[in-house]
Amino acid sequence: MAPLIExxxxxxxxxxxxxxESTLALAGLSLAIHxxxxxxxxxxxxxxxxxxxxxxxxxxLAEPTGGEVRYRGSDLRKLKRDERLAFRRDVQAVFxxxxxxxxxxxxxDHVLATPVRRFRLAASRAQARELIGETLRAxxxxxxxxxxxxxxxxxxxxxxxxxxxxxxxxxxKLIVADEPVSMVDASLRATILSSLRKLTDxxxxxxxxxxxxxxTAYQVSDTILVLYRAHVAEAGAVExxxxxxxxxxxxxxxxxxxxxxxxxxxxxxxxxxGRAPPAVIAAQGCCFADRCPLVTPVCLGASPALYRTEPRRxxxxxxxxxxxxxxxxxxxxxxxx
Amino acid sequence: xxxxxxxVEGLRVGFDHPQGLVQAVDDVSFALSPGxxxxxxxxxxxxxxxxxxxxxxxxxxxxxxxxxxxxxAGTRLADLDEEGMRALRLSDIALVPQGSMNSLNPVLRIQQxxxxxxxxxxxxxxxxxxxxxIATLLAAVGLPNSVARMYPHELSGGMKQRAxxxxxxxxxxxxxxxxxxxxxxxxxxxxxxxxxxxxxxxxLAAAVILVGHDMGLMAQFVDRLGVMYAGRLVEVAPIxxxxxxxxxxxxxxLIASLPSLExxxxxxxxxxxxxxxxxxxxxxxxxxxxxxxxxxxxxxxxKLRNIDGAQVACHLA
Amino acid sequence: xxxxxxxxxxxxxxxxxxALLAALGLFVIIGNLLVDTxxxxxLSVPTLRPPSRDFPFGTDRQGRDLLAVMVAGTPLTLRIxxxxxxxxxxxxxxxxxxxxxxxxxxDTMIRGIADIGLTVPGLLVLIIIAVSIKGTLTVSQMAxxxxxxxWLYPTRTIRAQVLSxxxxxxxxxxxxxxxxxxxxxxxxxxxxxxxxxxxxxxSAVSSAILASIALEVLGLGPIDAPTLGMTLYWVNFNAxxxxxxxxxxxxxxxxxxxxxxxxxFLTVGLDEIANPRLxxxx
Numbered sequence: 001m002a003p004l005i006e007x008x009x010x011x012x013x014x015x016x017x018x019x020x021e022s023t024l025a026l027a028g029l030s031l032a033i034h035x036x037x038x039x040x041x042x043x044x045x046x047x048x049x050x051x052x053x054x055x056x057x058x059x060x061l062a063e064p065t066g067g068e069v070r071y072r073g074s075d076l077r078k079l080k081r082d083e084r085l086a087f088r089r090d091v092q093a094v095f096x097x098x099x100x101x102x103x104x105x106x107x108x109d110h111v112l113a114t115p116v117r118r119f120r121l122a123a124s125r126a127q128a129r130e131l132i133g134e135t136l137r138a139x140x141x142x143x144x145x146x147x148x149x150x151x152x153x154x155x156x157x158x159x160x161x162x163x164x165x166x167x168x169x170x171x172x173k174l175i176v177a178d179e180p181v182s183m184v185d186a187s188l189r190a191t192i193l194s195s196l197r198k199l200t201d202x203x204x205x206x207x208x209x210x211x212x213x214x215x216t217a218y219q220v221s222d223t224i225l226v227l228y229r230a231h232v233a234e235a236g237a238v239e240x241x242x243x244x245x246x247x248x249x250x251x252x253x254x255x256x257x258x259x260x261x262x263x264x265x266x267x268x269x270x271x272x273x274g275r276a277p278p279a280v281i282a283a284q285g286c287c288f289a290d291r292c293p294l295v296t297p298v299c300l301g302a303s304p305a306l307y308r309t310e311p312r313r314x315x316x317x318x319x320x321x322x323x324x325x326x327x328x329x330x331x332x333x334x335x336x337x
Numbered sequence: 338x339x340x341x342x343x344x345v346e347g348l349r350v351g352f353d354h355p356q357g358l359v360q361a362v363d364d365v366s367f368a369l370s371p372g373x374x375x376x377x378x379x380x381x382x383x384x385x386x387x388x389x390x391x392x393x394x395x396x397x398x399x400x401x402x403x404x405x406x407x408x409x410a411g412t413r414l415a416d417l418d419e420e421g422m423r424a425l426r427l428s429d430i431a432l433v434p435q436g437s438m439n440s441l442n443p444v445l446r447i448q449q450x451x452x453x454x455x456x457x458x459x460x461x462x463x464x465x466x467x468x469x470x471i472a473t474l475l476a477a478v479g480l481p482n483s484v485a486r487m488y489p490h491e492l493s494g495g496m497k498q499r500a501x502x503x504x505x506x507x508x509x510x511x512x513x514x515x516x517x518x519x520x521x522x523x524x525x526x527x528x529x530x531x532x533x534x535x536x537x538x539x540x541l542a543a544a545v546i547l548v549g550h551d552m553g554l555m556a557q558f559v560d561r562l563g564v565m566y567a568g569r570l571v572e573v574a575p576i577x578x579x580x581x582x583x584x585x586x587x588x589x590x591l592i593a594s595l596p597s598l599e600x601x602x603x604x605x606x607x608x609x610x611x612x613x614x615x616x617x618x619x620x621x622x623x624x625x626x627x628x629x630x631x632x633x634x635x636x637x638x639x640k641l642r643n644i645d646g647a648q649v650a651c652h653l654a
Numbered sequence: 655x656x657x658x659x660x661x662x663x664x665x666x667x668x669x670x671x672x673a674l675l676a677a678l679g680l681f682v683i684i685g686n687l688l689v690d691t692x693x694x695x696x697l698s699v700p701t702l703r704p705p706s707r708d709f710p711f712g713t714d715r716q717g718r719d720l721l722a723v724m725v726a727g728t729p730l731t732l733r734i735x736x737x738x739x740x741x742x743x744x745x746x747x748x749x750x751x752x753x754x755x756x757x758x759x760x761d762t763m764i765r766g767i768a769d770i771g772l773t774v775p776g777l778l779v780l781i782i783i784a785v786s787i788k789g790t791l792t793v794s795q796m797a798x799x800x801x802x803x804x805w806l807y808p809t810r811t812i813r814a815q816v817l818s819x820x821x822x823x824x825x826x827x828x829x830x831x832x833x834x835x836x837x838x839x840x841x842x843x844x845x846x847x848x849x850x851x852x853x854x855x856x857s858a859v860s861s862a863i864l865a866s867i868a869l870e871v872l873g874l875g876p877i878d879a880p881t882l883g884m885t886l887y888w889v890n891f892n893a894x895x896x897x898x899x900x901x902x903x904x905x906x907x908x909x910x911x912x913x914x915x916x917x918x919f920l921t922v923g924l925d926e927i928a929n930p931r932l933x934x935x936x
Contacts, residue, residue: 061826085832092830093827097823100822100823101824103846118833158610185381186551186594187590187607187611191606191608213596219596253524258551259595259598260580261580267532355660
C-alpha cells in the first residue's frame, strides 16, 4: 500500500540574487506517512531549520528543487484534476497566524462554508449547517458563539480552533499544523493541542506538528524529527529523544528551555553560537560543527549519515558511526508507531 | 525598607473607546529596589505592556493615565513636563519595546543609531569618544565591534535584539524595562539574550522589569514576580514562593499550563476565554474561569493584600 | 444607518466631498425646474447681459443664457468623466487582476504596455486622436477618446494592491479549500479591494474630466455642446476677460472648482476607508 504522502529525498534550494549565495532550505529528506497508522509526528527546529519549507512541500504549496513529493505513489506535480482534488481532501493544514488566515471581508462562516461547497460535503443548506455545527463542537466550540461573527470579534484561540475545525471538515487523513499555537496564549494552548490529540485518537487523523516548542511537542506527539539548518539531526520516538537526547543539538535545545523550578541553572550554560554573524557554512561537513562542543576533525570532513542507534531512533552524528547507517528512504521505519 | 528606585502607586490607565471606557490598567502598585529583577507576567488583555508604556508616559490618545503616581528615585514623574520626561527616558529609565528588533532603522548602520540616541540626549562627544563608547556598549552586550558598521538586515534575530538592548542602555539607565524581549527568538538565542541582559544589568547596577508571559523564563530570571490579569495585579511575590507555593488560582493555573519535559500526558490549560477588557464580569475578573469561585468572587472585586511574604488578590487565599 | 452618519462625522473629507457634489446635484435638479435648457443654445436670448433678475448668470456673446448653459452643461461634463472613468477603471481592474494573479508572461506583457503608455504624454495623444476624428465630436465620442488612455494608471496601481493581497494567509487557505484561480480573484481578493477601487474610480473620473476640459478649451471638443470646457473655449475665443464680461467666465470656473474639490475630498475620504491606518481614532 503506497504511503499517503511521501517525501523522497526532497530538497529545496532558493536561488540567490545578485551577489548573494543560494540558500539551502532543506537538504535531502525522506519521510513517509501512512494512513493506516495515525499518529502525531512532531517536526522541531529553529527558524531556518527547514520545517516550514517541509510543510509547504508536503502541502503542495511549493515545489522541491530536488527529489519529489508523492501522494499515494504519484508525484504531486503530475496529479490530474480529480487526483488533485482527492489530495486536497486528504491533506489539510492549520497555520500559525490566526489573524491573516481570515478574509476580513467575510464572517468566519465563509471559511467553513467554502470547503463544504467546493467539495460537496453536504447535499443541502440544512445539512451543511449541521455538519459545520457538529465539527465546531468537535473542537470544543459552541456554534452559536462563533457563527455569524467577524474574525476580529473572536479571540485568537477561538480563531485558531475554527481553523482546526475547517481542516477537520474534510475528514482528511493528514493535517499539517504549522506552529498552530505559538501565537495563542499559553493557557489556551493546551485546549487546542488536546483537540489535535483527540483528532488522532478518535478520528484516526495523522498530524504533522511543526513547532519550535519542544515541550509541547513532547506532550502531544508520538514521534519527533529534530531539524537543524536544513538537515535532520535526530529522529525517533518522542519519549526517548526528549528524555535521553543523543545529538548535541538536541541536547542543547533541551537544556535551553527555561523550567519553572526553584533551581536557577538555566542562565549559566554557555553556547558559542551567535557570537559572530551567521557565516556561510562549507557545503561538506556537519552543519552543526561550528557550535558543537564535541566537534572533531572528522565532523568537518563530511556530513554525517543518519545512524540507527535504537530500533526507534536515528541520529546524524559521527559519534554513532559504529551503528548501522539508515538508508535514505527508511526514516519512515524509525518513525513508525 | 531600602531606597526604592521606582515606585508605582495606584496607576489607572484607560482607553476611550466609542463603546465605552476600556480599563487597561486598574489600580496597580508596586516598587522596585535598585538592581532588582522584577517580572510582570500576564497574557493578552492583562495590561502589562500598557503598564510599561505608562510608566514612561508614552501612552497616546485615546489612552490616558487617569490616576496614580510614578516615582523615580524620589522624583515624582507627574511633576516633570514633557521636556523633563524626554530627558528621563533612556538616560534614567530605558524601554526595550516589544518587537523592537523589527523597528531598527533599516537604512542606518548600528553605530549611527547609537549615536543618534546619544545626540538626542544632548551628548556631544568627539569622534574618538564616540567610537570608544560604541565599542564598550557592544562589548557589554556580547557583540563584536564589527557589528557597529553593519546594517540591521545583516544581523541575526538575536544579534538585532542585543543591538536594541545596547541602544536602549547607551546612557546607563538605572531602570531597564524589557517588554517581551525574546518572544520572537528561539530558545537557544533567548538564553544568550537573557544572559546578556543579566550581565549588563549587573554592570550598570540597574533594576530590570521583564514583561512577558513565559513562566519558565520568569522562574529562571527574575527575583520577584507580579502576575497581572485583566489589568490588575493578582499576585506579587518572590519568585521562589510563586514557583513552589502559588497562591492565586490564576497563578497556579498558569504554572500548571507549562508543558512538562519530564512526564507526558500532562497538558493542562485554563478553560474559558481570555478576558475582554471592554466587557469584564462583575466581581473578580477571573471568576468565570476559576474552579474555586464562590458567590463573593462573583460580586466583590478582591484587593491585593499581604499574606506572609506575598501579596495576593483573592478572597480565598 | 446611524453608524454611517457617525462615521461621516469622523471623516470630514468624505463629508465635505459628498456635500459639494450633492450641492452640485441639487443645483442641476433645481436649475432644470427654473430654467429652460433650450436657452443654452446660441441666439436664444439677448447677448452680453450682466447678471440680472431675468438672467441670474448673465448671457454670453452668442445669446446663450449662462444659467441654462451651466444647468445643461454640468451633467454633460460629468457624464464624460464618469464614462471615461468607469471604463478606465473597469478595464484596468480586469487587466490588473489577470496580471497580478497569474504572473508570468501575461503579467510582463500587460505591465509593459501600461508602462510604455504611461511614458507618452497623455494630452498629446488625446489631441492627436481628437484632431484625427473627421467631423465634429459628440459628447459620447469625447468620453471614449479620453477613456482610451484612462485605464493605464489604474492598471498599474491596482496590480500593485493585488500583488500584496495575493500573499495573504487567507488566499492560501482558500487554495487548500479547493478554490481555483478565478474563484479566488472574485470571492477572496476583489471584496477586499472594493474601497481601494472606489477611491481609484473617483480619482479616474477626476482625471477624465480634467482631460476632457483640456481638450475642449483647446477647441477640440464637441463644438455644439454647452459643456463647461466649451464655455471656457468661447470665453477665450471672445476675449471675455479683457472685455470685462466677468460673469461669463466666473460661472464655469466656480462650477469646475466645485467639481474638482468635491471629487478630491471624496477621494481623500475614500482613501481613509481603504487604508485603515489613515483613520483617525475615535
